[in-house]
Every structure is written in C-alpha cells, then in structure tokens.
Amino acid sequence: MNFVKPELDLFPFKDHVKTNIVLIGNGGYGNRYCNSVLVDARESNSARKYKMAYYDWSPQDGREEAGLHVLWRARSIFLQRTA
C-alpha cells in the first residue's frame, strides 16, 4: 500500500505552490471535521456523483453557524463547495 499525494494547483500553503489540499476554510471560525465521501451511482446529475459531507462552520445572517456541509463533484478528487 503506497498512498501518493498529488501535487495540485488548488491551494498553496505558504511557499508550497503545489499541495494536495482539496478543501480549505472560509476564513472564519471552524474546522473541516469528519469528512465522508459518498460515490452516488444513482445520481442523475453527473456533476454531483461524488459527494463529501463534513462538519464545518459557515456564515449565515451575519454570523457563523456550525453544521454538516456538503460538496459534490463529477470526478473524485476535486470537490466543489456548494452554493
């Protein structure tokens, strides 16, 4: 078993231009806990086949609220944040 961390251009970290980071915070309070990925074979929208659920905080009505958040993506690695 040999996990390879891809060198992606998504989110630089200090002087590291390429990282394997696929999800960062929104700059407010919170941490991206408990991520869980579901590959939904029955999803009719191909852009939403991969879904990631995770716990985070996000701004709502001028303040930050905690809750379960979801991302989705057609292909596996690069998950997009929902609106």
Next chain:
Amino acid sequence: MTKHSRQFHRHTSALAGIRTGLRIRFLGHRSTLTAALLWLLTTTLCSPGFVAEAADATKLKLTDPKPHQVVQRTGTDPAMGHADVRIRGEFPNGAERAEWESRIVTLKGATGHGADWAKLDTTVKDSTFEAIVRVVAGGWYRLEVRCRVGDDVVAIGQVEPIGVGEVFVVAGQSYATNCNDERFKVTAPHERVVAFDSAKETWAVANDPQPTPDGSEGGSIWPPLGDALVKELRVPIGFANVAVGGTSSMQWMPEEKLHPRLVQTGKTLGRFRAVLWQQGESDVIAKTTATKYFENLKTIRETAAKAWGFEPPWLLAKSTLHPTVYNNPEGEGRIRSAIDELVKLPGFRPGPDTDTLTGENRGDAKSRRHFSGIGQRRAAEMWFAVLKRELTAVKTTAVRTLMFLEDHDVLYRSGTERVLHPAKRPTDKAVISQTRPWKVAIGWTSIHRDVASEKYQLWYQAYADKRAGDKRLECVVCCAESDD
C-alpha cells in the same frame, strides 16, 4: 431385419406419408374441414425448424424421475433455485444414431418455468440410458424426452408430474407416523405435497396415512406442514417417512434393521434438505441414559452421513411426552437434556419442542393415544416455524459474509464455534504520514475505491493550527491515492 429395426423403418415411412399428404387417406378422414386441418398440420410439420413426431414413434420408457417425485432444489428463497434432475430409462432399439433431447413443460398452476427442447447428453449402457437435466425450482412439470434422427422423432417418452422443491426425510417413532387421531389430506393447490414410499420406491400425494414402514393407519402431522411450506416457499414439498412406531434410539443404530432403510432412502433421494427426527418416548420407557442417547444419535447421524456422502442437518424434536402410557418427568428430562447437548454439535439442530403440546393437544385413552387433531396441527405449525428458521439460516450462511460479526447477526449457533480472525497490518509504517507543514496532525479520513481508476482514494483532515499563518489553512482536507 429385427423387430425394432422394422419398427424404426415404419417411423420413417409414416413421416413420408405425412409429407406427401397420404396421411389424410391413411386416417380415413374425408370431410373438407378435417382435410383442411390435416393439410395445415402437414404444412406446419414440413416447415423449417419443426420436428415431426411419427404417429407410431416408439414409446420411450422413463424409469426416473418418477411421477409425483420432488427433487431437492438448491437455494432457499421462495420459488428460487434449481436441481439437476437425473433421468433414467430404457434405451430403444433403432435409436443408436439418435440425438437426445428433453424439455420441461409447466402444468396448470405451476410455479417456476419450463424449458424448450434442448440437447440431452446421454450415457448409454446396455439397454438403459441416463442423463441429467437442469430444472428450475417449481412445478408441477412434465418432463419429455425424445430421440430423433434428423427431423424424425423415433422415440418419445414423458413423466408427470414432477417438481423441484424441498425434500425431507422423516425418522423416529409413533408421533412421526400415522398414530395420531386425525387423517389429513393435502390442501395445497394442485396437491403439491407428496410422500415417498420407501418400500415401493414410488411417490404419491401425501394424504394420510403416510407410507410409513410400520403400517400405521391413522393421521400424521405432515400434510398440514407440507401445505404451509408450499404456501411459504412456492415449491413442491416431499416427505420420505421411514419412522416406525415404538422404536428406541438403539433400534436405529447402524447394526440394527431400521438403519439400512434410513440409509437406502437417503441414497435413493440423492439430496434432501434435512432429517426431521421425532422420537424419544421409547427411550424414556427403556430408561436410556442421557449419555447413551447422546452417543446413539451421534452414531446414527454420522454413519448415515458417511453413507449418503453429504451431511444434511438433523432437526431434533423434543418428543418425550406420552401421557396415555407414562408420566415420567425424570426419564423425559434425561432425553431432553441429551437433545440439548446434541444440538450443540455440528450436524444437529433444534427441532420443535412438541412436549409443550399437552392437554387438548393429546388424545385420550379411547383415541389413538397420541396427538389429537388440534395437536397434530400445532405440531405441524411448530415444525413449520423451525424449518422456516432453518432455511433462513441456510440463506444467511450461504450468501452473506459478515466481516464484523455481532451476536444479533447469528440466528442460532448450536454447534458453532466463534473464531476470531484479527485484522492484519499490511505494514508497520503509517500509510499517510505527516510529511508536509500543513499536516501537523491528521484526523478524519474517508476512503473509496474508484471504479474507473481502480485506485483507493483517500480524503483526510490535516491540521496546522496557527502555524498556517492563514486562518483558511489552519484545518484543511487533503487527498491521496493508492493502487492497492
């Protein structure tokens, strides 16, 4: 020219007659309608893809399967599974060059489905032939076998009804035979509950009395059980009852005369689901010790299984109560405790506790002195519950692999042993280590094997805290992939 070859010659002559229209004159029909119908028949038979059966095709004698025979199916789900049915028969002269075919025709109200004519690989020895045909669970069916040379059918035979379903061997003593009060008839649609007569080696609808070797003539518990099983499983049900009234476990031992019949019946059936053992009263009377009863049953089962070449489970009813003959709680307890120990062994499983059927469930001294009609029905219900559980258990063990086993997944576990297989590390090293500055700590992970790339894809939380210098990067999700 031998008699059979002359007969074979006549087949081809008859076929030629059909093709040239001479058949009309041969049969002596003169009406226009009849002539038109025969013309239509002739035209149809001569169309490409049709095989003509000669009017005097030799009758193919099939000796197996037998009418009303049920063959044990694979699988346990209602109306599911199949059986490889052995066909035997007498080989007709004139068919040396023949191709063999069989088909399965569903009869009225049948479950399962038939099969069209298909080639039959036949082994011929002397004047007999043998073949195997796969039949889906269900019935009743008609099995047809034919031999043909080219498009000409030279011999054809059939047997009906036959079924593929559940088959049980019944053994024990009087409560398993026809010593009970009420004679039951099979009520399942199309009489799809049958009994095997071990003396005649025939099958018939399982109306009471059952064809037991002891010649008892009252009622039994098996027709209502069969009815319930047909309804639940949607396949025909067969019982092969070799129980004999008044017999103790000693009399079923390998050196005694009941054992060979038990063994031979199992061999004749080929495969069956289970042995239903309803016995114990005579061992109470004989004062058999628990240890002796335990050893007897163990020997009987092991010897039979060796002879059969497979190990069907033995379902042991607790059948020690016989109120019109004795009241012996201590003796009954000995046999019951022996059964409790037996069902912890592989190959034995608990059957119904029919000793709980007391009062109105038992006939009085003026009756046949066993189960009353109510008791028979309730005993059948208890056996049904056990068999339903048994088939569910088979399904559980047959199709499911439980990687992380909890006790609630185990329906029952008599005779089983818990074996723990500890998880193994493929390597002592971490498969993801904290090698980058944004990974001071690694947390929550999620892993998936991608169907397209066949790679394991991993998402994990990486924590850098204030070292990140950017609040958005203090806690991030990263990814990695592995080929294996």
